[in-house]
Every structure is written in C-alpha cells, then in structure tokens.
Amino acid sequence: MNKDTSLNKKRSTPKLPLGGLLAVIILLALAAGLFMIFRDTTPPVVTITPDAQQLGKESIVTVTVQDPGSGLRSLDIYAVQNGQRSPLAVKAYPGGIMQDEETITLAKSNLAEGEFTIEVTARDASLYPFGAAGLVKLEKSYSLDLTPPRIYVESPVNNLNQGGAGLMIYALSEEAAKTGIQLGERFFPAYLQPGASGGRFLYYCMFAHPWDVPAQDFKPFIIAADSAGNSARRSFNYHTNPRAFRSDRINLSDGFMEKTIPEFQGLVPNEGSLLDQYLYINNEIRKQNRAKLVEFSRQTSPVMLWSGTFVRLPNAANRARFADARDYMYQGKKVDHQTHLGLDLASTQQAPVPAGNDGRVVYADFLGIYGNVVVIDHGLGLQSLYAHLSSVAVGPGDMVTKGQIIAHTGATGLAGGDHLHYGITVAGIPTQPIEWWDGTWIKHNITSKIQ
Structure with missing residues (x-):
C-alpha cells in the first residue's frame, strides 16, 4: 500500500502558480487586443462616378464604398458649391457592413448651375491607431449645366411628298451630343457644318416622309441633346403631299426558286420546301438587308459630296416602281406581301452602270436579296444603291464621280432577269429616287435652302 501511494505521488502533475495563470490570461488578452487593432490597417475604398465632367439636371452621381476588413462605420456625402456645404447623404452603420452604394x-x-464638388468621407470600424487608419476622404469636381440647347429654325418652308425627302437647316445655341429629326421610332441625324458664328452652331438634316407613314400621321420634330443630357424638341412648318402607290403581283415558280435559292447557300436553313426557303429569304433576309442599309448610312460625310441632278442608267426602261405593293402568288394562292423600295431599270444585258453622283463607296459586295451591290455615300446620310449587279468595278473607300462606270447590270439576288435595282436612301430609309433626277425639285427643296 505504501509503495503504490508513493508511486501515485510521483506521477501527479504540479499545479501552476496563481500568478503564472494570471500572466497567461493577460498575454492572451493582449494578443487578442493587438489582433483587433492590427487586423485592419487599410481604409475603405471609395469611388465616385460618372467620370464625365459635365452633368445635367437628370444626371445621377453614384458613390460606392467598401471595406472588407473591419467593415464600414459611417459615410458622409456633401455637395460643395460657392463655399456652401450641403449634405446629400449621412449614414451610420452600427452593425457594420462591408459595402454600400448611394445614388x-x-x-x-438644390445645386445651382455652375461648378460644384462632391465630397465623400468614409470611416471603417478599425482601431489602429485610434481609428485614424480607417478614414478616407475623396473629392470630385463637376460642372452642372441646367440649360437645354435652343433651336433656331433656318428653313421656314419645307415641302415633301410621301415617300420623298427633304432638307432641314437649323441652328443650336451649343454643339449637340445628339441632334436630328425624330419621326416616331425613326431618327434622321443632323450634321454640324463648319464655321459656327454668333454663338450659333449650324446643322443640316436630310430627312424623309417614309412611304409607309400616312400623311395624317407624319409629325416630325427637331430634337437636340447636349453632353450634360439636357434635351429640347421643336416642331417646324412643313407641307407634305400624300401619294398613292401601285399594286403588283409576283408569280413564283418552282423553276425560279430552284435557280435563285442556291445563291443564298449558308444563309437559309436547309429544311422545308422550296417555298419555305424562298419565304425565309423574302422576309428574314430582307429585314437583315434593310437593317444593313441603316448601318451604312452612319458611314456618311457630314458635308455634301454631290452637286446637281443625279444621272440615270442610260437607255433604260422603267419596270417596277418605288413603293409598289407586291403580292407573291404560288399555285394561285397569295403566300407573301412585300414593298418594292427602289426603281427597276432594264437596259441591255450587263449594261454599264454609272454612279448617280459624286461620293464615296461604303459597300461593294453581296447583300442578300439585292445580290451584288454598290452603295455610294453622297453626304448628310444621303446614299445611292445599285443592286443585282453582274460585276463590280469599285471597292469600299473609293471616291467616284458622277457618271463614272462602277458596275454592270445583272440578275443576282432575287432578280427575275437582268436589270438594275436603283435606290436612294436617307438615313438608311428608302426614298423616291425620281426626285433626284429632277433639277427643279433639287433646286426648290435642297440647294435653294443652302444658298
């Protein structure tokens, strides 16, 4: 018994003195405190947008602040103008969050027009040293513009025909970020002309009364927006003449579709009947092609490149006319309806095609329903289109002169025979080509306004 008792005494663990235990506790508390102090020595990250210096009444300033360390404690946003500080947002975060955004x-x-500064102060919940490391201040200066552009109409008389074009000349009190004529969902851009004077900036805008807009629904107006987002709109005097367009029938045959569809290989789903594939071309690809014409119109000169009347394909007979309403018939039934938006001119096979007027080639390649195409830009969004060509003699970027041979007629695309499909577009919207062959019309509606 005595031997076992002495053995147990030898194996017992000595007790830690009370003073040593207290020292360990203090060291652990000190380590925890130091961890809390040093765990976040990086201040919050603040961003202020937008980067644009010029702002308008409808502009929004966004302040984003984040602190992934100890979290945010407070955020103060002030506007400073003419020595006056106005609170825009004052926030505290008792529970602490990692990120916030204020718009x-x-x-x-209550800011007035002129210069002002956005001042942001953000604090996080860090303790090192005494919270000073968790403080950040950021400022950003802006200019507030509350005045929209003023619009001065320079063309008091504007006569148009349904399907035809016109020119509006107006001035603005400042250079615009966007300006032109709005007609429903269609927009006709205006182009700044050189030589601003007297605080006025002169703009030329080619626009149209589209064929598919009834005269009673034709309500165009000028719009102008500055870089600060201020916008203005104004109506103007005009008179438009309604026009009635012809109707026509196109009879589709299996032979014609068998000959035509292979040209669209890779563009048409290889499924369905011949008729299904043709209707896909006549609808979906037609829409894509017309959208491309709008894209081409943005590649335009801001000044006029043309002069005088446009030339016509020599010795050519008129076939289909502009805005003919076409019913497509197959085996005695109507299967489709489209509008023909150009003039079909028939001459000898592979007849040389002259450029209608001076300009720059913006496209010369295959374009779906139009086959091989040349598009020439004449400035101000006015462009001419030459389609169904058998060969092309110019390329994109080439400058051409009125009457220069640019191609030869053919039967590519959806052409039923050798001819030229001739079109005139304004901002990509097809318009009546015949107007541009009429010197009197050009004088009264275009050049007299410029002079």
Whole structure:
C-alpha cells in the first residue's frame, strides 16, 4: 500500500502558480487586443462616378464604398458649391457592413448651375491607431449645366411628298451630343457644318416622309441633346403631299426558286420546301438587308459630296416602281406581301452602270436579296444603291464621280432577269429616287435652302 501511494505521488502533475495563470490570461488578452487593432490597417475604398465632367439636371452621381476588413462605420456625402456645404447623404452603420452604394439624383438637389464638388468621407470600424487608419476622404469636381440647347429654325418652308425627302437647316445655341429629326421610332441625324458664328452652331438634316407613314400621321420634330443630357424638341412648318402607290403581283415558280435559292447557300436553313426557303429569304433576309442599309448610312460625310441632278442608267426602261405593293402568288394562292423600295431599270444585258453622283463607296459586295451591290455615300446620310449587279468595278473607300462606270447590270439576288435595282436612301430609309433626277425639285427643296 505504501509503495503504490508513493508511486501515485510521483506521477501527479504540479499545479501552476496563481500568478503564472494570471500572466497567461493577460498575454492572451493582449494578443487578442493587438489582433483587433492590427487586423485592419487599410481604409475603405471609395469611388465616385460618372467620370464625365459635365452633368445635367437628370444626371445621377453614384458613390460606392467598401471595406472588407473591419467593415464600414459611417459615410458622409456633401455637395460643395460657392463655399456652401450641403449634405446629400449621412449614414451610420452600427452593425457594420462591408459595402454600400448611394445614388444622388441632381434633380432633387438644390445645386445651382455652375461648378460644384462632391465630397465623400468614409470611416471603417478599425482601431489602429485610434481609428485614424480607417478614414478616407475623396473629392470630385463637376460642372452642372441646367440649360437645354435652343433651336433656331433656318428653313421656314419645307415641302415633301410621301415617300420623298427633304432638307432641314437649323441652328443650336451649343454643339449637340445628339441632334436630328425624330419621326416616331425613326431618327434622321443632323450634321454640324463648319464655321459656327454668333454663338450659333449650324446643322443640316436630310430627312424623309417614309412611304409607309400616312400623311395624317407624319409629325416630325427637331430634337437636340447636349453632353450634360439636357434635351429640347421643336416642331417646324412643313407641307407634305400624300401619294398613292401601285399594286403588283409576283408569280413564283418552282423553276425560279430552284435557280435563285442556291445563291443564298449558308444563309437559309436547309429544311422545308422550296417555298419555305424562298419565304425565309423574302422576309428574314430582307429585314437583315434593310437593317444593313441603316448601318451604312452612319458611314456618311457630314458635308455634301454631290452637286446637281443625279444621272440615270442610260437607255433604260422603267419596270417596277418605288413603293409598289407586291403580292407573291404560288399555285394561285397569295403566300407573301412585300414593298418594292427602289426603281427597276432594264437596259441591255450587263449594261454599264454609272454612279448617280459624286461620293464615296461604303459597300461593294453581296447583300442578300439585292445580290451584288454598290452603295455610294453622297453626304448628310444621303446614299445611292445599285443592286443585282453582274460585276463590280469599285471597292469600299473609293471616291467616284458622277457618271463614272462602277458596275454592270445583272440578275443576282432575287432578280427575275437582268436589270438594275436603283435606290436612294436617307438615313438608311428608302426614298423616291425620281426626285433626284429632277433639277427643279433639287433646286426648290435642297440647294435653294443652302444658298
């Protein structure tokens, strides 16, 4: 018994003195405190947008702040103008969050037009040293513009025909970020002309009364927006003549479709009947092609490149006319309806095609329903289109002169025989080509306004 008792005494663990235990606790508390102090020595990250210096009444300033360390404690946003500080947002985060975003709508502020500064102060919940490392201040200066552009109409008389074009000349009190004539969902861009004077900036705008807009629904107006987002709109005097367009029938045959569809290999789903594939071309690809014409119109000169009347394909007979309403018939039944938006001119096979007027080639390649195509830009969004060509003699970027041979007629695309499909577009919208062969019309509606 005595031997076992002495053995147990030898194996017992000595007890830690009370003073040593207290020292360990203090060291652990000190380590935890130091961890809390040093765990976040990086201040919050603040960003202020937008980067644009010029702002308008409808502009929004966004302040984003984040602190992934100890989290955010407070955020103060002030506007400073003419020595006056106005609070825009003052926030505290008792529970602490890692990120926040504040949007400031200038329309709801009391800022006056002129220079001002956005001042942001953000604090996080860090303790090192005494919270000073968790403080950040950021400023960004802006200019507030509350005045929309003023519009001065320079063309008091504007006569148009349904399907035809016109020219509006007007001035603005400042250079615009976007300006032109709005007609429903269609927009006709205007182009700044050189030589601003007297605080006025002169703009030329080619626009149209589209064939598919009834005269009673034709209600165009000028719009102008500056870089600060301020916008203005104004109506103007005009008179438009309604026009009635012809109707026509196109009879589809299996032979014609068998000959035509292979040219669209890779563009048409290889499924369905011949008729299904043709209707896909006549509808979906037609829409794509017309959208391309709008794209081409943005590649335009801001000044006129043409002069005088446009030339016509020599010794050519008129076939289909502009805005003919076409019913497509197959085996005695109507299967489709489209509008023919150009003039079909028939001459000898592979007849030489002259450029209608001076300009720059913006496209010379295959374009779906139009086959081989040349598109020439004449400035101000006015462009001429030459389609169904058998060969092309010019390329994109080439400058051409009125009457220069640019191609030869053919039967590519959806052509039923050798001819030239001739079109005139304004901002990509097809218009009546015949107007541009008429010197009197050009004088009264275009050049007299410029002079």
